[in-house]
Amino acid sequence: DTVTVLTGGPKLIKCDEDDDFTSEFDKMLSDSVQQRNVDTIKVPQQDIAIPAQARPRPKKMTFDIFSPDDEDDNEEEEQAESVNFVLMMRRGNKQHYHEFEVPKSSELAANLRNREKLELAE
Amino acid sequence: EEDEEETYYTKDLPDHACRYCGIHDPSAVVLCNTTKKWFCNGRGNTSGSHIINHLVRAKCKEVTLHRDSPVGETALECYNCGCRNVFLLGFIPAKVDSVVVLLCRQPCATQSNLKDMNWDPSQWQPLIQDRCFLGWLVKVPSEQEQLRARQISAAQINRLEELWKNNANATLEDLEKPGADEEPASVMLRYEDAYTYQNIFGPLVKMEADYDRRTKENQNQSNISVRWDIGLNRKTRAFFNFPKKEDLKLMQGDELRLRYLGDLQEPWSGVGHVVKIPDNYGDEICVELKSNAKVPVNCITNFVVDFVWKSTSFDRMQSALKTLAVDETAVSSYLYHKLLGHEVENMVIKSSLPKRFSAPYLPELNHSQVSAVRTVLTRPLSLIQGPPGTGKTVTSASVVYHLAKQGLGQVLVCAPSNIAVDQLTEKIHRTGLKVVRLSAKSREAIDSPVSFLTLHKQVRNMEGNEEQQKLQALKEEIGELSSADEKRFRTLKRNNERELLQNADVICCTCVGAGDPRLARFRFRAVLIDESTQATEPECLIPIVLGCKQAILVGDHCQLGPVVMCKKAANAGLSQSLFERLVVLGIRPIRLQVQYRMHPALSAFPSNIFYEGSLQNGVSASDRINKAVEFPWPQHDKPMFFYATSGQEEISSSGTSFLNRTEASNVEKITTCFLRAGVKPEQIGIITPYEGQRAFIVQYMQYSGPLNIKLYQEVEIASVDAFQGREKDYIILSCVRANDHQGIGFLNDPRRLNVALTRCRFGVIIVGNPKVLSRHPLWNHLLTYYKEQKVLVEGPLNNLKESLIQFSKPRKLVN
Ligand SMILES: [Zn+2]
Ligand SMILES: [Zn+2]
Ligand SMILES: [Zn+2]
Structure with missing residues (x-):
């Protein structure tokens, strides 16, 4: 059912309204940040612990820094391509966790790999 | 199926x-x-x-x-x-x-x-x-x-x-549906009759009113904590902060409703007027409640604040439009046709001209001012253009003095803003005329330099008014009068107010204030409107339709025009002032030509770019050099420079860069340098285009400036618009966010640049990014000029060096 539309994907159309949008976006961003600097917000300085259940399930752990990438087990092809992360969020007073996948080539994954290597070196 | x-x-x-x-x-x-x-x-x-x-x-x-x-x-x-x-x-x-x-x-x-x-x-x-x-x-x-x-x-x-x-x-x-998104009819140059005129302007005023109502009503805020106090007039005052300040558009006199939502006592709501808005000294807003009854002064949290939108000013504009159409006595027929752009044979007012054109206790008038006063007195309709620092207020006050002395009736004097009205009121009062300043009831609690001339103050101190004074005292003591006493009090007050108004030589109020019911039965043959280029046409009309036969519009169409918030209404022409339309119709404004504000080096550029080089200097360089102030001006005979600051044109989309820090820090360094050199903080004005930036500089200076925090608090930091009509000895102009996407007209609007450059008496410093700014033709001219003058500089303040940046040749400007 996949068609390839020959015109390619959606293309940016430059216009005044779009320029207004980008500059208004910048303004909202900087206003928000400045507002935060002006307000002295008191927040609890608490430790944010990482509870055990927040860690991605081991089965899905895909980094194995001891074995080279090409020696991946063949259980799941895609394992080599993506990494599972867990997002910690709060819903009212309750914490909840949500697993999500990012490509192994992503910045998020690469950074984690670097940090793990560093940690190990120490 | x-x-x-x-x-x-x-x-x-x-x-x-x-x-x-x-x-x-x-x-x-x-x-x-x-x-x-x-x-x-x-x-x-x-x-x-x-x-x-x-x-x-x-x-x-x-x-x-x-x-x-x-x-x-x-x-x-x-x-x-x-x-x-x-x-x-x-x-x-x-x-x-x-x-x-x-x-x-x-x-x-x-x-x-x-x-x-x-x-x-x-x-x-x-x-x-x-x-x-x-x-x-x-x-x-x-x-x-x-x-x-x-x-x-x-x-x-x-x-x-x-x-x-x-x-x-x-x-x-x-x-796509017709009418949903239709553009309103645009204003015209000439109108067949006042009905056509009303049919064009009525809808524009309504659009602006709707827009205003929507933005105001969106300002509602919850979770407010209140601090209670009692004012000198024994009315309860509520002090609080708004958590969301970014889009705050509050003015003194605005009406707010305060509601208590907690359960420590029964629900309560009360209405009051804003008497203080956030400033350099603090972010608190203060509302004076209309009634002290049942105010939950023991509760401090769980309040909600709603904006109470008032249609008064828009109603008065609509009513003025209608009056012009239906009431033949609204204006003289000469003015009627002139205002609508019809060809009319010239008319001269025969009056005996005074021997001296200067007014008592006001500065002696110069040549162009005298000629303005003389011409105005003989014409039924005149425009006076007063470029910055040319003595517009003194000239206006002198005109009013002579008009009042002709004995042809009371003179009505208006301006769109309260500040401008107050300034003019003070000057007219000095000539010895009997002046009453009529202010809106909602602004009676707000102090001004001419408070003693306001109707509400004068009526209190009126002689032979003991009964009213007694009731007033009683009311303030108890908070409320019996209904019979209240009725009596109101009648007395109304009669006394009318008496004061009738006995005045001159009545001063804002343009919108001229629609006050207390003036409903008054007729004014002569009306002078100062800063008329900052009023919309319908606004300007409010004082004029009170029987005007001689109208004097003062202003400068090369400075900022009226503020119209609704884009559609502005584009349809509501933001064009009556003054401007009359200029386009061929009425030549009488221009005041000698400026007494700026050091000659500072007036050269604005004169050439905005006034065809016609501005003369009434002050010399030595009048405007403060020898006691040691400041590292790059050219000792030119108290000006452009401080090139780069690398902060735009905040990155990631939001990780603080584009304002460097610029705020440079503004702070310059300010500190002035203060160290002995300049008083109230002599310095900092102009910055955005409210967010204003707040940031205020904070930055107070936290990072090396001098006493109080000094920085007294430095005024505001938008260009807030500085219009005023002056400071030294101005620091911070261009802030000059980037390619600049959607806001700060940099593009020549009139705004004109105002920004002409507020200073002794010196001006512009902080900005020359590379980005030079892409605007007007700024290219300015930068090229500063470079030619060898005052485009960079480096630390104590070692400023000429910047080597090159600009393309400026294009010829077309006005
Ligand atoms: Zn969508
Ligand atoms: Zn947070
Ligand atoms: Zn939304």
């Missing part, structure tokens, strides 16, 4: 479909918490995803994910403090685990706040990147999906958002 077919054809998009393009994959859409509309995370053909387009255009900041999305129904918020502003939210990863947590950028993600060893705050990244939510949080619809969806342009998005302000359920289809 038929039913099925029926439903098949009428199949609607689900509620959670993107209101722009219709995409409805639950993992690709987000709900705007404020407007309860869904938008997708695809950018279509615009520079940001649809949800970001909406948030920015509708000024919303909080969102919720769909219940069928992988994350489930969740409002995005900071894990630590609960902040929901998505423009501040981001995430940080754990150091070793593949776990991330949502945290606001400030203060929760800053190093000092995060003591925890598990996290790496240096890795903080915003949730919105490249004006789109991160794909792992909200799916970006595929190119295929986006191409199949409704194609909507940025222009259509814009119009749809405008429609939603009136009708939250409007759809893209409504855009």
Whole structure:
């Protein structure tokens, strides 16, 4: 059912309204940040612990820094391509966790790999 | 089966479909918490995803994910403090685990706040990147999906958002319906009759009123904590802060309603007028309540503040438009035809001209001022153009003096702003004329330099008014009078007010104030309107339709025009003043030509660019050099320079750079240098285009400036518009966010630049990025001029060096 539309994907159309949008976006961003600097917000300085259940399930752990990438087990092809992360969020007073996948080539994954290597070196 | 077919054809998009393009994959859409509309995370053909387009255009900041999305129904918020502003939210990863947590950028993600060893705050990244939510949080619809969806342009998005302000359920289809989005009829140069005139301006005034009501009513704020106090007049005052200050548009005299929502006592609501707004000294707002009855002074939290919108000023404009149409005595027939742009034979007013044109106790008039006063007195309609510092107020006061002395009746003197009215009132009072300053009832609690001339103060101190004074005292003591006493008090007050007004030589009020019911039965043969180039036509008309036969409009169409908030009404011509239209119709303004404000080196550029080089200097360089002040001007005979500051043209979309810091820091250094040299803080004015930046500089100077905090508090920091009509000895102009996308007219509007450059007496310093600014033709001229004068500099303040930057040759300016 996949068609390839020959015109390619959606293309940016430059216009005044779009320029207004980008500059208004910048303004909202900087206003928000400045507002935060002006307000002295008191927040609890608490430790944010990482509870055990927040860690991605081991089965899905895909980094194995001891074995080279090409020696991946063949259980799941895609394992080599993506990494599972867990997002910690709060819903009212309750914490909840949500697993999500990012490509192994992503910045998020690469950074984690670097940090793990560093940690190990120490 | 038929039913099925029926439903098949009428199949609607689900509620959670993107209101722009219709995409409805639950993992690709987000709900705007404020407007309860869904938008997708695809950018279509615009520079940001649809949800970001909406948030920015509708000024919303909080969102919720769909219940069928992988994350489930969740409002995005900071894990630590609960902040929901998505423009501040981001995430940080754990150091070793593949776990991330949502945290606001400030203060929760800053190093000092995060003591925890598990996290790496240096890795903080915003949730919105490249004006789109991160794909792992909200799916970006595929190119295929986006191409199949409704194609909507940025222009259509814009119009749809405008429609939603009136009708939250409007759809893209409504855009095509006739009338939904129609442009209003534009103003004309000439009008057949006053009905045509009313038919054009009436709808524009209504549009502006609707816009004003919407923005004001959107300012409602909850969770307010109140501090109570009693004013000198024994009325209860509530002090509080607004948590959301970004879009605050409050003025003294505005009406707010305060409501108590807690359960410590029964529900309460009270209405009052704003008597203090946030300033350099503090962010508190103060409201004086109309009634002291049952005020919950023991409760301090759980209040809500609503804006009470008043249509008064717009009603008065509509009424003036109508009066001009239906009442033949509203204005003389000469003025009637002149105002509508008809050809009329010239008319001269025969009056005996005074021997001396200067007025008692006012400065002696110069040649061009005398000629202005003489001409004005003989004409039924005249325009006086007063460029900056040319003695417009003194000239106006002198005109008023002679008009009043002719004995042809009372003179009505108006201006759009209260400040301008007060300044003129003070000058007219000095000539010895009997002046009454009529101010709005809502502003009676606000102090001004001419308080003693206001009607409400004069009526209190009136002689032979013992009964009213007694009742007044009683009222203030007890808070309320018996209904009989109250009735008596009001009658007495009304009669006394009328007596004072009738006995005045001159009555001064704002243009809108001229529509006050207390003036309803008054007729004014002569009306002078100062700063008339800052009033809209209908506003200007309010004082004129009170029987005017001789009208004098004073102003300068080369400085800022009236403020019209509604873009559509402005584009249709509401932002053009009557003065300007009359100039276009061929009435030549009488120009005052000698300026007494600026050092000659400072007036040269504005004179050449904005006044065809016609400005003469009434002050010499030595009058405007303060030898006691040692300041490192790069050229000792030119108290001006452009301080080239680079690298902060734009805040990056990632929101990780503080573009204002460097510029604020330079402004602080210059200010400190002035203060150290012995300049008093009230002699310095800092002009900056944005409210956000103003607040930032205020804070920055007070926290980072090396001198006493009080000194910095007394330095006035405001927008160009707030400085119009006023002067300071030294002006520091901070251009702030000069970038290629500058949508705001700060840099483009020559009139605003004119005002910014002409506020100073002794010196001006412009801080900005010359490279970016030079792309604007007008700024190119300015920069080239500063370079020629060898005052385009860079480097530390104590070692300024000429900047070597090159500009392309300036294009010829066309006005
Ligand atoms: Zn969409
Ligand atoms: Zn919204
Ligand atoms: Zn936070």
